[in-house]
Amino acid sequence: MRRFVYCKVVLTTSLVWVLVDVFLLLYFSECNKCDDRKDRSLLPALRAVISRSHEGPGEMGKAVNIPKDDQEKMKELFKINQFNLMASDMIALNRSLPDVRLDGCKTKVYPDDLPNTSIVIVFHNEAWSTLLRTVHSVINLDDASERDFLKKKLENYARTLEVPVRILRMEQRSGLIRARLRGAAATKGQVITFLDAHCECTVGWLEPLLARIKEDRTAVVCPIIDVISDETFEYMAGSDMTYGGFNWKLNFRWYPVPQREMDRRKGDRTLPVRTPTMAGGLFSIDKTYFEEIGSYDPGMDIWGGENLEMSFRIWQCGGSLEIVTCSHVGHVFRKATPYSFPGGTGQVINKNNRRLAEVWMDDFKDFFYIISPGVMRVDYGDVSSRKALREALKCKPFSWYLENIYPDSQIPRRYYSLGEIRNVETNQCVDNMGRKENEKVGFFNCHGMGGNQVFSYTADKEIRTDDLCLDVSRLNGPVVMLKCHHMKGNQMFEYDAERLTLLHVNSNQCLDMPSEEDKMVPTLRDCNGSRSQQWLLRNMTLSI
Template identity: 90%
Template sequence: MWAMGPFTDGLRSSLAVKFWLPPYTSVAASTASSKHVRLKLNTKSQRVTTVRSYDGFGQQGYVRRFAESHYKSVSGNTASSNSCLPAEIYRCAKMNYFESFMKLYFSVRKKKQHQKILKLVGLYDYTKTKWIEVTVTTISLLNIIRKFVTCIMLLRLQSGCKTKVYPDELPNTSVVIVFHNEAWSTLLRTVYSVINRSPHHLLSEVILVDDASERDFLKAALENYVKNLEVPVKIIRMEQRSGLIRARLRGAAASKGQVITFLDAHCECTLGWLEPLLARIKEDRKTVVCPIIDVISDDTFEYMAGSDMTYGGFNWKLNFRWYPVPQREMDRRKGDRTLPVRTPTMAGGLFSIDRNYFEEIGTYDAGMDIWGGENLEMSFRIWQCGGSLEIVTCSHVGHVFRKATPYTFPGGTGHVINKNNRRLAEVWMDEFKDFFYIISPGVVKVDYGDVSVRKALRENLKCKPFSWYLENIYPDSQIPRRYYSLGEIRNVETNQCLDNMGRKENEKVGIFNCHGMGGNQVFSYTADKEIRTDDLCLDVSRLNGPVIMLKCHHMRGNQLWEYDAEKLTLRHVNSNQCLDEPSEEDKMVPTMKDCSESRSQQWLLRNMTLGA
């Protein structure tokens, strides 16, 4: 444990931490100016008393509001909404919690003297220090604030979780782990962490399902090894490569515990991981619970704590994504960060579910192949059919996130995932499946098999429509529930289409030859008059552009566009300029010019309707 004394005992006045961001590393908008945020700490009261920010374009307050909202979630107290103990800041710094921080240079100002600290983990006598200034060379300011605040929040969360008391009588669980050609060390790390860090009276058994592994050490050697473990460990062999979904179904069918806990084969359970999951299921058997998933580096196997400030969602292509927990969910928990987070979707690798409820709700869709899409299918089904899905913040399990999957997908990765996504869209998404098909037209050509059994299950369970799910469970979904058009946006003069070019946030939107294949050329003109591509909106922050893709903020402003269905123009309201064809300087990006009603400013919106 890190010593807290130097920070709390010796400082007599105040400490300010300044984060500087150099030009061309954008934070809040498409600006090329330096950004500066200052957190001033009063060491007598041990509170951060001011949070200020500014930049060259007058975007004052953006970073301040961001930081304050996150500090509010730390304390859950409006009166000290941006409070943070200096000992916690010190510990988060000393932990070298973030790899990127190794690139930072600290300059410490002590009256008129300056001393450089070249490493964040370097020793220094902070008891005589009055100011610390941090110069950032390559890292986004918002990311730094997020990471520091996340670290501080985790310290507070851990403290709250340690005081939790769970019932003596909890349901026991069978832990089902599917593996295919897993390394010996990672598989046993998973098994040993389950056994060593779980109360044995709560651990009914560990079931290892071998999905047709080819490595010799996973055969007889593994069977002989697990015979000597303290908890019953059963190995089930699949006759042929069947994939995660069917292998988990086989393991679940053989389980005896009151609860089934599914884990991947490259995990590490932490102390106290199991009790919070089982306690929540004891409270409500129709609640499916996930731990916070911590990160284990696939390069060094370093263990890095995850955040309880993210939850599961999905994008237009039905890819699972992590997004920040919205304010409405923080408000529902009333500042108690030890309470579970209601999540629209789950990652799917790690979760616990009442065994009988697993059967009642329809287990997995056995018509899906290998892996992919089953997590969203189960998430939709749980919510739409009367259950709930939660992340239990006092439960932590580490997971090795690999840069690429080492497994083969019979038939090809794309074919398998398209088939699975087509099945879930046909059964659970109602009319919103057409939205997905416009985004990914190739999915429509995939043979997805017979889904009549799954549709009958939905009818028997009297499940709610997908519109209810979007309205009540995932109102922050990237799928706009009301929109004027969905599809390509074609320029009349050049006959080219807007194209996100696979670019990321803070990059320019492109324009390219129309290909009619959906994907990067699908844009939605929403009822809020945004032009969206997935979770990004076209944003213009100054006259004559450029047109940047930024996270949709739903506050209109620089993301408000008026489409004139007669003149076919897209007018940016704030600048009062119109979207135009590319210039000679860059023929791959559209421009902004004064509205002239020329053909170059005329745009045809695909699937345009008059009402949204």
């Protein structure tokens, strides 16, 4: 009997210490840096952790697979938000997620006096379940949603939460950019954290962002963006070995972190990565600094281009842009947008891109205009106030940005020509034909309209079209397009301006017109001085 009582005491004591440990973990979690700390209640969060089962659909970030009998209904619901709404609705609003941080991140200790933050989420006709999984001590900004459940029902639900949530509503559809501007103006925190409306935050995501801003208020910081599958809502860790860049069309792209950045960090992958650009959906910024550097360009419409505009501005005007590798936030990546753009998607994005090109890119904007000639017809409005901002902030030129921040940019800093490559014998041009990486380059009638017939012969002796370079790996070709690797080798061509030849250095052969076997693809042959091996590299002129 005495042994039984002794065992009960031991078990009870153990359980008490487990509960204390959980309570302490919650108390020192990222939640303690949100607005209105005094109003925060930990006991409901403690109860939720204790009672939560990891056996439900999607728990620990696992995939949710819909039974065959429900596949048709699933496909119909998918069209509403362009993700698997049925799967999302099956998952708990506070589901558990795996800790995907690097081991070195899990042992980091952050200061107690981190700045507080207001979290701003803009939503437009968002799904109920994805929006509420994102909500956590935030300002929610409704960009004129039309769905009933995002009106009174959402406001009633927000009032039941243990953390303060404000819902602001735009009177009419204004788009992400202007909605974020309104949300930012309403914040009270020292730091503004922007999130998209279909995110999930993992353990310890916020402290690393705030700690970096505490060190340097001009640092604009982004988490690693993990992938939440639009098909199954499986949570998949993002890579700490990629950073943001862009191509000639001003499309944001992920590229491998270069060796120079690894060397700067001395191989410590837990240190922030200096990134040339950001994806734009998820980042934290000191509120005062956000206002000092010009917030968002209010002349931009809806969405698109604002991330590159802010990226260029931050770097050129004295700030820094970083990916904090110890912070992970999941994001549902969709293959298509469910939203309409007033005036059409292309029109809106082209206008925004023209604004950023005119203000920040100096003469390098020609790469954008030549490869996207249709953009020249788009009215981009008045940018005089943004140019005045650049002048007032004493911002550096775009050439400085390419030289110091993005030396491996897809836009070459120095180049011999930017335009067509015309064959003397046939009077036809090298053409990328809209083909993708690892496909053969084409050959077509010269049209003088830029686009697919724009190539740059660079100072590094590459023949580049956007982020692809002509590459030849064996004698006599074929000539294919591969990602530019900046290592010369198979991508090195020497142009002789007198003989008009393009010599492929590794093979010691010359670029030649297509063969009879494939009349649409230029080839390599032994150099013989013929007109078919002569090429005119012409700079295109722009009519603005």
